[in-house]
Amino acid sequence: MTDSREQAAAAKVKGNAAFSAKRYEEAIGHFSEAIKHDPAGHVFFSNRSACYASLEKYDQALEDGTECVKLKPDWHKGYARKGLAEFFLEKWDASSETYQAGLKLSPEDQGLKDGLKKAMDAKYDVPGGRPTKRRRVSSDGDSGMSMPVFNASTLARAAASNPKVKEYMQDADLMKKVNSLMGICSMGLDSVPEALFASLVKSDPRILEVFMAAQGITVDSSHPEFREATAHAEERKQGSSRPESERNSDTSARSDNKASQTKAAEEKAPEDTRAPEQKEIDELKAQGNAFYKKRKFDEAIGCYDQAIEKQPNDLTFHNNKCAVMVEKGEENYEKVLEVCRDLITRRYEINSAHPGGASFEKVAKVYNRMGSVLEKQKKYKEAVEMYNKSLMEDNQRHTRNAIREAERTMEKYEKEQYLDASKGDEHREKGNECFKAKDWAGAKKEYDEALRRNPSDAKLYSNRAAALTKLLAYPDALRDLDECLKLDPTFIKAYSRKGAAHFFMKEYHKALEAYEKGLEKDPSNEECKNGKEQVMHRIMERNASDDPVDEEQVRRAMADPEIQAILKDPNVSMLLKQMQEDPKEANLAIRKDKKLASAISKLIAAGIVRTR
Numbered sequence: 199m200t201d202s203r204e205q206a207a208a209a210k211v212k213g214n215a216a217f218s219a220k221r222y223e224e225a226i227g228h229f230s231e232a233i234k235h236d237p238a239g240h241v242f243f244s245n246r247s248a249c250y251a252s253l254e255k256y257d258q259a260l261e262d263g264t265e266c267v268k269l270k271p272d273w274h275k276g277y278a279r280k281g282l283a284e285f286f287l288e289k290w291d292a293s294s295e296t297y298q299a300g301l302k303l304s305p306e307d308q309g310l311k312d313g314l315k316k317a318m319d320a321k322y323d324v325p326g327g328r329p330t331k332r333r334r335v336s337s338d339g340d341s342g343m344s345m346p347v348f349n350a351s352t353l354a355r356a357a358a359s360n361p362k363v364k365e366y367m368q369d370a371d372l373m374k375k376v377n378s379l380m381g382i383c384s385m386g387l388d389s390v391p392e393a394l395f396a397s398l399v400k401s402d403p404r405i406l407e408v409f410m411a412a413q414g415i416t417v418d419s420s421h422p423e424f425r426e427a428t429a430h431a432e433e434r435k436q437g438s439s440r441p442e443s444e445r446n447s448d449t450s451a452r453s454d455n456k457a458s459q460t461k462a463a464e465e466k467a468p469e470d471t472r473a474p475e476q477k478e479i480d481e482l483k484a485q486g487n488a489f490y491k492k493r494k495f496d497e498a499i500g501c502y503d504q505a506i507e508k509q510p511n512d513l514t515f516h517n518n519k520c521a522v523m524v525e526k527g528e529e530n531y532e533k534v535l536e537v538c539r540d541l542i543t544r545r546y547e548i549n550s551a552h553p554g555g556a557s558f559e560k561v562a563k564v565y566n567r568m569g570s571v572l573e574k575q576k577k578y579k580e581a582v583e584m585y586n587k588s589l590m591e592d593n594q595r596h597t598r599n600a601i602r603e604a605e606r607t608m609e610k611y612e613k614e615q616y617l618d619a620s621k622g623d624e625h626r627e628k629g630n631e632c633f634k635a636k637d638w639a640g641a642k643k644e645y646d647e648a649l650r651r652n653p654s655d656a657k658l659y660s661n662r663a664a665a666l667t668k669l670l671a672y673p674d675a676l677r678d679l680d681e682c683l684k685l686d687p688t689f690i691k692a693y694s695r696k697g698a699a700h701f702f703m704k705e706y707h708k709a710l711e712a713y714e715k716g717l718e719k720d721p722s723n724e725e726c727k728n729g730k731e732q733v734m735h736r737i738m739e740r741n742a743s744d745d746p747v748d749e750e751q752v753r754r755a756m757a758d759p760e761i762q763a764i765l766k767d768p769n770v771s772m773l774l775k776q777m778q779e780d781p782k783e784a785n786l787a788i789r790k791d792k793k794l795a796s797a798i799s800k801l802i803a804a805g806i807v808r809t810r
Contacts, residue, residue, distance in 0.1 A: 288596030622652030
C-alpha cells in the first residue's frame with residue numbers, strides 16, 4: 199500500500215508540472231495514474247477536475263469534482279471545483295448550492311464568494327452574469343475569461359477585409375500596442391489580468407476596433423471616442439514639431455469638444471417611457487433579486503409579493519418567489535409544485551390578460567423549476583418529464599444538460615437503492631451451490647446479481663472470475679480479478695486465479711508475475727507455489743522441445759505493451775544479436791546485469807526467445 203501511495207504521489211508531481219505548462223491532456227493522464235494507485239486520494243480528483251475544466255470538458259470536470267467532495271466532504275476546494283463545472287453547465291441552482299456548502303467550511307474564501315455571486319447573477323439573468331466566453335482554471339482553482347484568438351494571421355485577415363484596419367496598421371505607435379495585445383492573447387489567461395487588456399484599449403480605443411475586426415465583428419467607428427482616437431493618430435503622423443502652445447490649444451479644444459459631445463449624447467438619450475407603476479414593479483423585482491442573493495429570503499418574498507400584487511399576470515415574479523421558497527427548505531417543495539402547476543394551467547388566461555406574461559420562455563422556466571424541485575425530492579422520472587416539457591416550450595442548452603444530469607443521477611440513485619448486502623450474500627450462496635454442481639453459467643448468473651446488490655465485495659469478483667474461467671472467458675475473468683485486487687490488494691486467491699487465467703491464455707510471463715505477487719503477500723501460499731512451479735515447468739518444456747513456435751502465444755505476447763517495450767530497448771536488441779553470434783559472452787552479460795536477465799526471462803516465458 200505504501201508503494202502505491204508513493205507511485206500516486208510521483209504521478210501527482212508529474213501532473214502538476216504538466217498542468218503548470220498547460221499540457222492539460224498530459225496532466226489528466228498523470229492524475230488518472232495517481233487515482234489508479236490511490237483511488238481515495240481526493241486531491242487527484244480535484245486536480246483532474248481542474249484539467250477537464252481547462253479543456254472545457256465540464257461534464258468530466260463535474261464528475262471529478264463530485265467525487266472529490268464525496269471523498270473529502272470537509273475540504274472546501276472540492277466544492278469550488280464542483281461549483282465551477284456546474285456553473286459552466288448552466289446548472290445555476292446546483293452551482294449556488296455547491297458554493298454555499300463550501301462557504302460553510304471556509305466562510306472567508308474569496309473564490310467561493312465570487313463563484314456564488316456569479317452563479318446567483320446567472321440564475322437571475324443579471325447582465326454579464328452568464329458565461330459567454332471560454333474559461334481557464336488556474337492551479338489554485340481561480341478562474342477568469344480567456345482571450346479569443348488574436349495573432350498576426352487574424353490581424354492580416356482583418357486588414358484584407360477592412361480598409362480602415364489596413365490604414366490603422368500604418369500607425370507605428372498603434373501597432374506597438376496591438377503587438378502588446380497579441381502578446382497578451384498568446385500568453386493566456388492564467389498569467390495576464392484582464393485589467394491590462396482594458397488599459398490598452400482605454401489608452402487608444404482604436405485597439406478595440408482592430409481587435410474586434412480580427413474576430414470578424416464590425417465596430418461603429420463613428421463613435422466620438424473612435425473619432426478622437428483617429429485625431430490623436432493624425433497628430434502623431436504630422437510629428438511633434440509644432441509649438442507646444444498650439445498642441446496645448448488643440449488638446450483644450452478636443453476636451454471642450456468631447457464635453458459638448460457628451461452633453462449632446464445625454465440630451466439624445468432615449469427617454470424612459472415606462473409607466474410609473476411599471477417602474478415600481480421593476481424596482482421591486484430588482485430589490486427582490488438583491489435580497490435573494492444576500493440570502494434574505496423573507497425580504498425577497500416580500501418584494502416579489504408586492505410585485506405580484508401589482509402585476510399578477512407575469513410568471514417571472516411567481517417563479518422567482520418559488521425559487522426563494524425552495525431555498526427556505528424542503529417543507530416548501532410541495533407548495534412550490536402546486537404554485538407551478540397552477541401557473542401552467544392558467545398560462546393562456548394569464549397571457550390574455552397580460553401579453554407576454556406567460557411567454558414560451560417564461561413557461562419553460564416554470565417547468566425547469568418543477569424539474570429542479572422534483573430532483574430534490576428524488577423523483578427523477580418526473581423531473582425528466584418536466585425538463586422535456588420545458589424543451590418543448592424553449593429549446594435551451596442548459597435544459598438539455600439538466601436532462602442528462604437528472605438521468606445520470608437517476609441511474610446512480612436506482613443502483614444505490616438496489617444495494618442490499620444481505621441479499622447479495624443470498625445470491626453468493628446460490629452461486630456457490632451452482633459452482634459445486636458444475637453449473638458454471640448458473641453460478642455466473644447468481645454472482646452477477648450478488649454484485650449488483652453488493653458491488654464492493656471483493657470476494658464476489660473472485661468467485662465470478664472462477665466461474666468465467668470455467669466458461670473459458672479468460673479476459674472477462676481477468677477484469678473481475680483486477681477489480682477484486684483493486685478493492686482488496688491482500689486477497690491472495692485472486693492472484694492464484696489470475697495466474698491460472700494467464701496460464702490458460704499461454705501468457706506465461708504474466709502468469710509468473712501474478713503468482714510472484716501473490717507469494718510476496720503470502721510466501722507460504724500453496725496455490726501460488728504450485729502455480730508458479732507449473733508455469734516454470736511449462737516454460738522449460740517448450741524451450742527444450744523441437745516443436746514449432748506457438749504462433750498464438752507469440753501473437754498474444756507481441757500485443758503486450760511490456761513485451762513491446764522490452765524489444766524496443768537497444769540494450770536488449772544488442773544482447774539478442776549477441777546470443778546468436780557469441781552465446782558465451784551473452785550469458786556472461788546476462789549474469790552481470792539483473793535488468794537484462796529479467797528482460798530475457800520474460801521474453802523466454804512469452805515464447806519470443808528460445809535458448810536451446
